[in-house]
């Protein structure tokens with residue numbers, strides 16, 4: 145998988161960023177404004193833990209990566225600062241503990257096996273993205289939230305439109321509204337007829353957390369978006385990357401107990417959240433490297449570069465599924481660190497294990513140059529990944 149693009153838009157800049165030089169610098173954003181690109185490992189963590197950097201995308205200077213102006217509250221607590229952020233996030237934390245997520249293991253395994261059987265029955269070549277990488281996280285988040293999976297086309301298409309740099313502002317706004325309408329109807333039902341799902345929990349705790357109806361809708365929309373786009377992309381890229389590193393693929397096949405460290409290393413190696421991690425300074429803040437971000441200036445975090453920082457780990461450009469990588473920032477850092485990370489890890493571990501077990505000879509079904517990378521999305525991923533066995 146190579147990026148032959150010579151465009152000077154922001155995403156290729158992030159992709160081609162020199163690993164040797166991580167000095168914070170001002171870069172051009174797609175809308176013509178400028179923001180700091182911070183990609184040194186220590187500086188990324190410093191920004192993500194400093195309350196003088198806000199996650200509120202309604203503040204002037206917040207880096208705009210998508211065509212549609214951000215709708216107020218659209219991204220729920222992801223775009224809130226303390227103390228409100230904590231109050232809203234706490235509604236969800238009991239549902240994402242290790243113990244609660246571990247209870248989902250048999251269900252996730254069963255769903256994975258069913259999808260893999262579907263793939264086998266359809267026969268090779270099969271598109272791994274359409275057959276497994278996208279439906280698996282979608283099924284899981286739907287079950288967790290209490291959203292009927294039969295409606296997946298509604299939210300998959302609308303999430304894609306919301307998160308794509310190729311959408312027109314009108315398309316992105318319409319998608320946001322459509323997703324909101326869909327969830328609002330479901331939330332209304334849960335109010336009178338609660339079930340054992342996250343949407344019911346949110347509705348029940350709405351008053352205690354002092355949340356408006358619209359905040360409940362935004363929370364569910366965030367989970368729906370974050371719960372399937374990210375994991376789906378990471379799974380597709382992980383399989384492709386293993387194809388590109390046959391020695392690593394062989395090692396994982398021979399010793400499936402390596403799957404935990406393999407998933408962690410693949411998360412670090414790709415760091416798929418490329419342009420979505422951003423902040424705006426609410427005061428002048430000197431960075432550890434010496435540059436000063438002025439109040440009102442935006443910051444985009446170069447997570448991939450940070451995760452390949454020599455000072456963070458040795459041989460950062462190598463993929464080594466045996467290394468015990470700790471402290472990478474692929475799930476962010478600080479108070480907004482991904483609430484779904486335990487779930488994402490579990491899904492990725494199960495999917496890789498089951499896939500390699502079911503198809504001992506799994507291989508790409510097209511030349512690498514034919515595999516299309518989704519460069520236009522704020523989260524890196526693949527359009528499709530044809531495989532054979």
Ligand code: HEM
Nearest residue numbers: 221222370371374375378417474475476480482483484488
């Ligand atoms: C490979 C998969 C995933 C990756 C790489 C990923 C990455 C991230 C990152 C980098 C952040 C921090 C954003 C920021 O600080 O601005 C984040 C936050 C978040 N993620 Fe994930 N995520 C993944 C899977 C999931 C899943 C499966 C869910 C839900 C089930 C989820 C739900 C969330 C939510 C709700 C937040 C906001 C947390 C907050 O603001 O307190 N993510 N994720």
